[in-house]
Amino acid sequence: TTTTTTTTTTTSTTTTSTTSTTTASPMLPEPFNLLDAMYRDVPVEPINGAFLLDGKAGFAISSSTNVSLTSKASSPSVRFSAVATFTQAPGSSGYLVALTDAGLKRYFGVYYSAISAGFIVFLTQNDGGKLVQFRQRVSITLQPQTTYRMLVAVRGDVLSVQVMTEIAGTMIPVVDSSFIVPDTLVFCTELSSNCVLSVGQRTYGVSPVSAWSGTISEMIVYKDARLLDLPEESYALVPSTTMGPGDVTPVNLLDSTISSIVGQSSTQRADGAFDMVGGAFLLRSHPTYDPTGGFQILLNVQQYAFNSGYLFAKTSQRGDVRYYALFSSSERSNLAFYYQTTGGASGVLNFAGDISDGLPHEILLQVVLVNTKGTSDITVLLDGVSLGTQQTAGVVADCGEATSACVFYVGARSSSAGVEHEMSGTLQTAQWLSDPVESFPASSQIVFNMKHPDILDETAVFEDNALVLDDLSGVRVLKNVRVESRFTIGLRFVQRPNDFGYLFAKTDNLGLRYYALYSSGSSRTVSLFYTVEGSTTQQRLSFVADIADGQEHTLVLVVSGSKVSLTIDTAEFSANLVGQVADCEPISSSCLLYLGQRTSLSGPSLFFSGSISTATLANGLGVV
Numbered sequence: 001t002t003t004t005t006t007t008t009t010t011t012s013t014t015t016t017s018t019t020s021t022t023t024a025s026p027m028l029p030e031p032f033n034l035l036d037a038m039y040r041d042v043p044v045e046p047i048n049g050a051f052l053l054d055g056k057a058g059f060a061i062s063s064s065t066n067v068s069l070t071s072k073a074s075s076p077s078v079r080f081s082a083v084a085t086f087t088q089a090p091g092s093s094g095y096l097v098a099l100t101d102a103g104l105k106r107y108f109g110v111y112y113s114a115i116s117a118g119f120i121v122f123l124t125q126n127d128g129g130k131l132v133q134f135r136q137r138v139s140i141t142l143q144p145q146t147t148y149r150m151l152v153a154v155r156g157d158v159l160s161v162q163v164m165t166e167i168a169g170t171m172i173p174v175v176d177s178s179f180i181v182p183d184t185l186v187f188c189t190e191l192s193s194n195c196v197l198s199v200g201q202r203t204y205g206v207s208p209v210s211a212w213s214g215t216i217s218e219m220i221v222y223k224d225a226r227l228l229d230l231p232e233e234s235y236a237l238v239p240s241t242t243m244g245p246g247d248v249t250p251v252n253l254l255d256s257t258i259s260s261i262v263g264q265s266s267t268q269r270a271d272g273a274f275d276m277v278g279g280a281f282l283l284r285s286h287p288t289y290d291p292t293g294g295f296q297i298l299l300n301v302q303q304y305a306f307n308s309g310y311l312f313a314k315t316s317q318r319g320d321v322r323y324y325a326l327f328s329s330s331e332r333s334n335l336a337f338y339y340q341t342t343g344g345a346s347g348v349l350n351f352a353g354d355i356s357d358g359l360p361h362e363i364l365l366q367v368v369l370v371n372t373k374g375t376s377d378i379t380v381l382l383d384g385v386s387l388g389t390q391q392t393a394g395v396v397a398d399c400g401e402a403t404s405a406c407v408f409y410v411g412a413r414s415s416s417a418g419v420e421h422e423m424s425g426t427l428q429t430a431q432w433l434s435d436p437v438e439s440f441p442a443s444s445q446i447v448f449n450m451k452h453p454d455i456l457d458e459t460a461v462f463e464d465n466a467l468v469l470d471d472l473s474g475v476r477v478l479k480n481v482r483v484e485s486r487f488t489i490g491l492r493f494v495q496r497p498n499d500f501g502y503l504f505a506k507t508d509n510l511g512l513r514y515y516a517l518y519s520s521g522s523s524r525t526v527s528l529f530y531t532v533e534g535s536t537t538q539q540r541l542s543f544v545a546d547i548a549d550g551q552e553h554t555l556v557l558v559v560s561g562s563k564v565s566l567t568i569d570t571a572e573f574s575a576n577l578v579g580q581v582a583d584c585e586p587i588s589s590s591c592l593l594y595l596g597q598r599t600s601l602s603g604p605s606l607f608f609s610g611s612i613s614t615a616t617l618a619n620g621l622g623v624v
Contacts, residue, residue, distance in 0.1 A: 055213035058200020085218035092213035155226035280412030294436030309423030341394030359490030360618035362447035471609035474597025486622035492614035501608030505598035521548030532579030
């Protein structure tokens with residue numbers, strides 16, 4: 001048998017094969033069907049032959065069974081194979097299968113990342129007596145409502161990955177790649193509390209993390225055997241779900257046990273967020289990560305308009321060496337990532353994204369430390385939309401633990417005078433994840449981007465990243481967030497002169513407006529329509545403001561219990577509500593969220609004409 005070693009590749013589905021199955025070796029060993037009830041640790045039951053997983057948890061294989069991937073604890077004699085049939089919920093990430101210890105060590109794991117569009121196969125190697133994580137990425141973009149079948153096989157220092165998908169009743173290969181992996185791989189061989197085999201999740205301690213969203217209808221492992229091809233199997237299309245991504249446990253960088261507030265003023269508000277004016281958080285303990293992997297930092301911020309400052313910076317004491325730092329520039333309307341490489345070079349990567357507008361935003365930085373080119377991949381997402389991935393000039397360096405020569409600030413940068421270039425505004429969360437590809441939990445994702453292209457209906461039209469509305473129809477938002485007693489909505493928009501219409505409206509199918517904002521060019525007013533809990537009476541508050549003038553405006557609506565404030569550019573308004581704002585969920589024919597119109601008894605009406613470049617909702621954020 002000849003093994004072909006290649007770089008990561010994905011073959012587009014242009015094969016015209018008419019064969020619906022592949023032929024396996026006639027001497028297959030007896031497999032372990034991990035979906036069999038006799039192996040499961042929890043009473044999970046399939047539906048229509050498939051397990052529907054919601055991104056919260058899969059299940060572990062009982063340690064009382066004889067299931068194992070391999071009887072060998074180390075390479076080069078290790079060999080095993082895993083076969084899976086699955087669908088994936090749109091936009092989700094998670095593990096299909098994982099063999100782990102009770103901590104962070106992944107002896108074997110197959111993880112799909114929606115953000116980087118590919119599978120990552122995790123293995124553990126013995127590197128000079130130290131166990132380190134090995135990763136191999138396989139590029140493929142999973143499509144919704146599509147069944148895939150996958151083979152991952154290991155033999156010594158060769159990793160093979162095959163993926164096929166069903167098109168018109170025929171299984172078509174989309175990935176067929178082999179890779180050279182370290183010949184010093186190590187594994188655990190007998191299941192226990194420190195050797196856990198999981199399906200649809202990775203187990204950390206006793207908790208599931210990064211669970212699969214979608215269906216798994218086949219999960220078979222072949223102990224001590226490397227399959228050359230996918231074995232014969234019948235296929236049945238299983239509809240994908242619409243459930244969210246999995247859950248992990250990030251580090252809260254604002255926790256008082258690991259950070260201290262320094263500088264002029266950083267005070268915690270009633271909603272838990274921090275008002276940052278000349279202050280910052282100094283980390284007394286720095287989070288750690290696998291140097292062969294990477295990390296992520298997630299921030300929910302509301303930076304003051306025209307302010308420029310560091311969102312975070314890990315530097316030398318004087319600040320002249322920036323190991324990694326993210327700077328928000330009002331002048332350049334961008335986010336700049338500064339870095340130092342292990343070779344001593346410094347550099348900056350610029351990402352086009354402006355957050356210095358007074359609106360709530362979510363920023364996610366992902367750092368893959370070592371890519372196939374021997375440099376680092378830096379990805380920035382703003383409000384869930386990727387601003388792109390760029391490569392550094394080398395591998396990003398780190399100064400290590402907190403010392404006088406290694407300083408980590410959130411909200412500023414270190415300098416010889418203390419702190420400088422502070423970010424001014426509101427900081428709601430700052431979280432760290434010691435992995436570059438796993439998903440943050442839904443509880444971390446506080447800012448909801450109402451104009452994210454993936455959650456708008458097919459009528460949405462964009463120009464220069466702005467949603468264009470033409471006075472003929474609005475755009476339906478297909479994802480729901482139920483507002484809490486405190487919430488903030490931020491908009492940046494242009495309304496056609498003398499136009500009148502709804503910027504947004506959350507309603508039932510009869511037109512009852514739970515919360516909606518209407519702008520009238522004729523009366524030069526902006527009106528908030530709302531309904532309170534336990535009532536169907538429509539309430540209205542109107543504010544004198546002429547925004548239908550063809551100019552760009554910034555608007556921030558803050559609801560805090562029974563109080564509301566409205567800021568339009570530099571004009572500020574406030575009022576009392578008659579009660580807490582009501583809401584509906586989930587999105588359905590009787591629970592509707594639109595941008596640029598409202599729903600009424602007679603159908604859609606009062607369309608907005610203009611464009612909306614930003615529309616974010618920050619749940620739990622709001623002090624009046």
